[in-house]
Amino acid sequence: MLVKDIVNKLNLTVFSGKDGLNKEVNNAYVSDLLSDVMGNAEKDSIWITLQTHKNIMAIASLKELSAVILVKGLKPAEDTAQQSNTEGIPILGTDKNTFEIAGELYNLLTK
């Protein structure tokens, strides 16, 4: 499934990194500890978090993640969004909390 399909099906906001909307998504990872994501997230995953610091883009790029979803209506910091545009890794948003959006994404990716 592509990032843009997930955006449409889960009604997500696209904050930045539009160039990456055609990236393939094979899996997802949920964590707010960046050291944990760095150690455990798989390539081509979408990452659900509440962290908005610029370092999330460095981790997403390093781990070759497809996109980041910010939960609970959180918005990326300005320099985080800039980095997302530079890297071409989209930052997406939802008003839902982590449990709800992770559940919806789980259904989407496993059915």
Place this chain on the structure above:
Amino acid sequence: MKHYRADFHIHTVLSPCASLDMSPINIINKAKEKKIDIIGITDHNSTKQCRITKEIGEKNGIYVVCGAEITTKEEIHCLTFFEDLSRLDDFQKFIDEIQPNIKNDVQRFGYQLIVDEAENVLEEEDISLFSALNVSIDELADVVHNLGGLFIPAHIDRQRFSLISQLGFVPFDIDADAFEISKNTSREKMIEQFPYLEKFSFINNSDSHFLDTVGETFNLLQLEEINFKSISYALKKLNN
């Protein structure tokens, strides 16, 4: 120039996780016993025990640097220090504005007490000092620096509540005056991992929650005289 011993990271009975014998007078006496010259009072998300500790310190020849250990919204612990009590009070006002109104659960987390020199309880803080404040690490650095203070991310190599555990690595552009590291690592190891930190000072402190550890770990500062300006200057120069 004289050498002074400084332990910048000490919690008092105001921190829920600190032992109940961490009263200002006990901390000052322990610092004297361990021949520590300078101590930092850094309770979680509060500066309210600093004033009394500073007064007791002055009577006993211990210089007290006033501040707090702030939990940012990323759940990163950061040490902050201020030159005088008026700036400390300004910083406390800032904390009050961004502190979530969650009551402390004494049974689970412990007492949060402000006590005087004779260990009488003056006040019990009922807002939980354990929760994260609504401020990002970069915003906190700005607020502290605008008040002329020192901003030092705490125990950055730890597995929890640290810059590295929460943000994966030290951000390239972080506006820190120094970094605190634990005994499990060294300046050399940190620079090997993050070469861009070479220009920074690294400090080691006791992070005392119990009396026994006060002054167990300290930094040696070379100072003309003890005051906030000379301490900050020496602290930033520890890398050379």
